[in-house]
Amino acid sequence: MSEAPLTDDPRPHGLHGAKSLLLVNTGDGKGKSSAAFGVMTRAVARGWKVAVVQFVKSGDWKVGEEEVGRRLGVDWHAAGDGFTWDSKDLEHDKELARAGWALAAGIIGAGAHQLVILDELTYLMNWGWIDADDVLRKLAERPPTVSVIVTGRDAPAGLIEIADTVTEMRNVKHAYDAGIAAKRGIDY
């Protein structure tokens, strides 16, 4: 029994500390953003200054997390809020994306937050809407006290390479497959 994992992240003593970490939650399953917001509560409880930048328009989604995040004093930026999925004006959306990344890069570079969550950033990198090399460089050269969590499907190889920890949320079974709609309070 004593060899069983103590938590979902057991580690021996004697490891060296890191001033900050870069975490990536990717994969086609649920929980990429939820896990980031779970870490958000953890960081808040430790007295950290936390910022969230959401890169994709959330609509009804993540309203709850945003409300609780704000209640907990998190700096919450809905950078993707002008974005439309059926846009006739792609250039407008790309501009929003670039402005969102500029905002996030500024927050990270300022070093005032100990945790910055870049929610669904991978899509913008994969679509080429923002300069992926610039993202990787700014993340790699961030102030040493700033931890970052990036979420989204299909994390680019370069991002995985510079990350400390990468988790793939894999869809084993989904309520959707049984025809069940998203549920308020659980799914959004």
Next chain:
Amino acid sequence: MSEAPLTDDPRPHGLHGAKSLLLVNTGDGKGKSSAAFGVMTRAVARGWKVAVVQFVKSGDWKVGEEEVGRRLGVDWHAAGDGFTWDSKDLEHDKELARAGWALAAGIIGAGAHQLVILDELTYLMNWGWIDADDVLRKLAERPPTVSVIVTGRDAPAGLIEIADTVTEMRNVKHAYDAGIAAKRGIDY
């Protein structure tokens, strides 16, 4: 672009609703509990009554989540707190496990909470410390308004079968592999 996923859980219209859901977060990667606590914030924001039962002694771990959970009005039960991983008295630990499950089953059966998180319950099922069939029966026959999230590695097949949504958190890369210790504020 418009075919890209809108969130990590896009669904078409016309699906039927479910009064409640049973979610399972399993796998060897990080984020099983964090994602559950992320959903906790979502449920709280919707005005739900939420309970958490932790089945394994957490020590320094999950202190932050517990603190924020309590701040948000979540009923938090550290059922595993008398548990020791190097116990000389296995019977004592098994009794704790059974008492924890009895508490959780009572909370679920009472139907007063819309979300009950059973954190790291799978270990107790796999070790045979609690009656896995009883767990499956009580989860399957729970009051229809009570959603449940079960976390832990190696989710038993019977649990996966009755669950609506199962996500495997798969470890792609871990800071531990680079000799980096767990980081307060991020990992606990």
